[in-house]
Amino acid sequence: QVQLVESGGGLVQAGGSLRLSCAASRRTFSSYGMGWFRQAPGKEREFVVAISGSGGRKYYADSVKGRFTISRDNAKNTVYLQMNSLKPEDTAVYYCAASVRSDYQIQSYEYDYWGQGTLVTVSS
Numbered sequence: 001q002v003q004l005v006e007s008g009g010g011l012v013q014a015g016g017s018l019r020l021s022c023a024a025s026r027r028t029f030s031s032y033g034m035g036w037f038r039q040a041p042g043k044e045r046e047f048v049v050a051i052s053g054s055g056g057r058k059y060y061a062d063s064v065k066g067r068f069t070i071s072r073d074n075a076k077n078t079v080y081l082q083m084n085s086l087k088p089e090d091t092a093v094y095y096c097a098a099s100v101r102s103d104y105q106i107q108s109y110e111y112d113y114w115g116q117g118t119l120v121t122v123s124s
Contacts, residue, residue, distance in 0.1 A: 002026040002113040004096045009118030012086055016122070020081040022096030022115055030054065030074040033099040036081050037108060038092035038120075045095070050104035051079065059104050064090075086122045093117040 003025040012018050026032065035050035049060045049070045058070055067086075072079040079096065097111035105111060 004115035006115045006118040011121045017084045022079045024077045029077040034079045037095045040092040053102035088124045
């Protein structure tokens, strides 16, 4: 079992930045592929970005490419999402997810564990 706890959400103006963190309880954290998803009000959950267990492979949704950066610190069992140049359409609850597959995954059904989510609100 892996417990994931997100933090770092909040209210920011358009053009601003936020950094989300996701702390995992599992000691074998480096064996898990990690991802971030988001769900805006009235919309389905969508993929944002994913990273392999080693951190060497990453995959970004087109909507965030060039603005968001995922990274991980396996010594701290933590994955990060640096979000720059935020837009109002980035407003959503952001979820961290862990997959027992070590490579990155882009489909939600490929993830085995989910955090509770953290709200990001971008004002115009």
